[in-house]
Amino acid sequence: MILIGRYLSPYTRRVAITLKLLGFPFENNPINAWQNLEDVRRANPVGRIPALVLDDGEVLFDSSAIIDYLDEVAGPDRALTPPSGSERRNVLRLTAAALGVMDKAAAARYELVMRPEETRHEPWLAHNLGQVHSGLAWIDGQVRGPWMTGEEMTQADVTVVVLYDFLRLFEASGVTAEAVPAVADLARRAGEIPAFAQTRPTI
Ligand SMILES: N[C@@H](CCC(=O)N[C@@H](CS)C(=O)NCC(=O)O)C(=O)O
Incomplete structure (x- = not known):
C-alpha cells in the first residue's frame, strides 16, 4: 500500500500511525496539495491528503474512511475503534x-x-x-x-x-x-x- 501525504498533516499522520499499530506494511509518498496538486488530485479528486493506494490499485481517501477500512481488515479484536x-x-x-x-x-x-x-x-x-x-x-x-x-x-x-x-x-x-x-x-x-x-x- 502507498500512503500519499506528508506527516506534517495530522490527518495523514493518524493514518500512518494506524497502519503501523495494526501492522500493515506500506510506503509513504510525502507529497502535499500545495506543491504537488496534480499528483494529489490523481489520487483524490478533491486534491487533499491523505489518500491510500491499495495493492490492487483501488484508492481510498479521507482519513476516517481509510481508518474505517483498516479497522475492518484488522478485525474487531484488533480494530482501534470498538465494534459496538x-x-x-x-x-x-x-x-x-x-x-x-x-x-x-x-x-x-x-x-x-x-x-x-x-x-x-x-x-x-x-x-x-x-x-x-x-x-x-x-x-x-x-x-x-x-x-x-x-x-x-x-x-x-x-x-x-x-x-x-x-x-x-x-x-x-x-x-x-x-x-x-x-x-x-x-x-x-x-x-x-x-x-x-x-x-x-x-x-
Ligand atoms: N477530512 C479530511 C481532511 C484532509 C485535509 O484537510 N488535508 C489537508 C492537509 S492537512 C489538505 O490536503 N489540504 C489541502 C486543501 O484543502 O486544499 C481527512 O480527514 O482526510
Whole structure:
C-alpha cells in the first residue's frame, strides 16, 4: 500500500500511525496539495491528503474512511475503534472532537499562511483559535488514564496525540502543555511508542 501525504498533516499522520499499530506494511509518498496538486488530485479528486493506494490499485481517501477500512481488515479484536455500544460511541465522540479541533486549527493556520498579512481577518482567526482552545480543553477533561478511555489505546488516542503534536508545532495556536496537562502527558507517553516516534513531523 502507498500512503500519499506528508506527516506534517495530522490527518495523514493518524493514518500512518494506524497502519503501523495494526501492522500493515506500506510506503509513504510525502507529497502535499500545495506543491504537488496534480499528483494529489490523481489520487483524490478533491486534491487533499491523505489518500491510500491499495495493492490492487483501488484508492481510498479521507482519513476516517481509510481508518474505517483498516479497522475492518484488522478485525474487531484488533480494530482501534470498538465494534459496538457505549465504548464505540465514546471513542467516536472523542475522535470527532479531535478532528473538529483539527479542522479549526487548519482553518486558523490557512488564515495565517495562505493570505497576505494585510488581508488577514483577525475576527475569523480568533473565532477558529477560540474553538481550538475550547475543544481541546474539553478533550483534556475527558482523559481517563492511562489512555483516553482507560486501559486500551484506541483511535481516540491516535487522533488526540497527532492533534496535540500538530498544535505544538503550530506555535500561533497558543496551545501549551500547561493548559492541557492530561493531553500533554498522553502525548509524551505515546511519543515513546515506535508508531508515533517514527512519524513525528517537522515544519
Ligand atoms: N477530512 C479530511 C481532511 C484532509 C485535509 O484537510 N488535508 C489537508 C492537509 S492537512 C489538505 O490536503 N489540504 C489541502 C486543501 O484543502 O486544499 C481527512 O480527514 O482526510
